[in-house]
Amino acid sequence: MNLVVQTLADGLVLGGIYALAAVGFSLIFGVLHVINLSHGILVLLGAYLALILSTSLRIDPLLTMPAVMAVLFVVGYAYQRLLIQRAVDRSPLGSMLLTFGVALMLQNTMIWVFSPDMKSITPGYALASFKLGAISFDAVRVSCLLASLVMLCCLAALLKFSALGRVIRATAQQTLAARLCGVNVRHVYALTFAVSAAFAGASGIVIGIILPFSPADEGTWTLNAFVVVVLGGVGSPAGALIGGLLLGMVSTLTAQYIGPSFPNVTMFLLLVLLLLVRPQGLLGNAFAPSR
């Protein structure tokens, strides 16, 4: 019984991280209809930046979040304006391959700069833990889960209440109408990408604290984001949260009860099954034009 609850608790923590790591991917997918295969690279970029900042400034890695997000915001904006915009209007395969090419280049660059070795971010309270009943929580995981949930709520609020959020939603639902109303669509696309990159960076910090990371992981994080979006639905933080929790639970339960060597089998069976039953994901497309 305890084992079950402990496994579920671990799945919850992992799921929160998956959700945060996927939410930016989901946003771009929903608004620009681009599969950003360099998403995992942006996540790792956040992790490496946090590692550098927290060790050089000797501060808690979670405190580097504003700086990391600001850097990635700028990077994301420029990336969209300079490269992706040129491929957006062509076939979906075009933008997919473009982002994949960028991912390969940056992965190679990261290997030169940071070495191919595993790195990890260790905050001061790395070894602290507490018990809730019979279930043990370590401080790191709890703080990371909380950070993930807070960030997801921030993004949800941003999309729902801010002027930027309104413009993003309007552009996603009716691109032409938004353009006719004087919205600079390219600017909005770039801002969306910037927001997405910033949240990818934030998730990178959290991931770096909980798991070791290396440049070769970028593919895994992109793939996870894709699975989360397919499971939960496109475009919304709530969809990402549901998809992330589902994926987190499934992977911890699989590792615990079926065997650690079959993570992909269950993940992809779940994915294909859900695609067949509900191609729109559990929550559907947040930006689907209403009819």
Added chain:
Amino acid sequence: MTQKPAAFVAVILGCAVVLALAPLVLPPFYVRVGQLMLYSAGLAVAWTILGGFAGYASFGHAAFIGVGAFAAGLAEERLAGLPPALLLPIGMLVGGLACAILSAVVAYPILRLRGTFFAIAMLGVCHVCAELNNNIDALQGSLGLNFPAVAPAAWDPAVFFYELYLAAGVVVFLIAWQIQRSRFGAGLLSIREDEDTARMLGVPTERYKRIAFVASAVLTGLLGVIYAHSLGYITTDSVYRDDTNLSLIVYSLLGGMGTLFGPVIGAFTLVFITQVVLARLLDFHLFATGLLLVLLVLAAPGGVLGFVKSWRQRRRAAATAPAE
């Protein structure tokens, strides 16, 4: 469309004869590069039957290389007493059959997905096959599998496999060509252009997609069987490769998506660039491949053939403009 079939076949066979004689003058390094070029071109054409003709770009065709290779290897291991000249055909039969069964079963659910979802789901199929192959002991994925030496004693194995890849490549190419010019090919083309409209015009889209999928998978699997023999020893990692999954898309994209010659041009070019031009820059490999992809998408979205076509159109437009 107006080409004479007999003349076309004659030209292709003529090119094949020239290529077949090439190992007589090529140094050993280039024979190995030639092997890889022909193997890649064969795979690219097999891929394009589904990805180029029907527009269902698969991101997981390495699944069929792996399944074909392992099915053949396990069968040949049990028949080890037979002469090597028999083992290769038997292996190809078993490998092809395994891919036919797998693809026919997978086709039903997976071909309901479109575009990116299909591509990524195929990647999933590849990973699932690899994981099962690796973790089920009887399939010997992690232990590895030895293949018998099938090259006749008088032949240099490198040359033997070069010629084998060439023969297989020509067969795959001619099959794809026959498909492209048939009613079936026209149906696949209409599916790529607009599947709903195609169905409305009476194209049996579901059946056609399944046939294209199985044909593409079986041809890929047969090439995988030859590949495994040329390696001599395989593990899961040496056949279920994600870089293969990617390359197959890039070949068509580089040469010209949906065309017959595009994948061949793309495979020859890319293999030459990576194996010869970049051979000494191993640290650069990922970066160079990535840069190539980026430039390709930005500068020549129609691939080499698309680029040539638009250049010709522009020239023709420039030539006729003053007359008007």
Added chain:
Amino acid sequence: MSAAPILRVEALSKRFRGLLAISDVSFAVEPGSITSVIGPNGAGKSTLFNLVTGYLAPTNGTVSFKERPITGLATNRIAELGVARAFQIARPFRDLSVAENVRIGALFGKAGARDVAATTANALALAGMAHLATEPASVLTVGQLRHLEVARAIATRADLLLADEPCAGLNPTETAAMIDVLRRIRASGVTVVLVEHDMPSVMEVSDRVLVLDAGRLIADGAPAEVSKNPQVIAAYLGTPD
């Protein structure tokens, strides 16, 4: 009713979640006729076409073609029996030429022996597209795309053509040309069912008019009588309070 109807729709209903888009609609179409389906926006005209061509499955009711039930058949099977459709928003195969577009229709469509080249040429001529045969579909005007839709549809050698607003957005000259094409198609032995907004062209070309309003069939008859029907006038102009 002299000959057996080519198309028979019986008690057809389609529900989307709460909305009843088609409600208990029954009618029959005589072979060799031109029938128009009219009605205000959202009356369910396109849904009706989607149900007949198998693009959507009905909630209730049956559709028969040449007295053979086709409800629940796949779209391509229905096309093989001889039902073709031209979309309102043209959906050409953009990477192909006009002739190649029409050729796909000639290669597939109604089952049986075929001479693809001749069928393609006939369809192009019938739709007045022969001079555009080698043009890429991507450069055609809206009016030309409509003709391409019709040409591709009749190239399937269908016995029944469902044309979804073939005149919408066309200028008077183009409309006249399209009406002319529809008449020629009927003369070649194909039964035509139109969805149309443009009342003058409906009145001019139709043998019979069906009026849908909010998913229900409210009138059915010759153009002249339908246009005097008070229910129809109310549906189009609103009921005076």
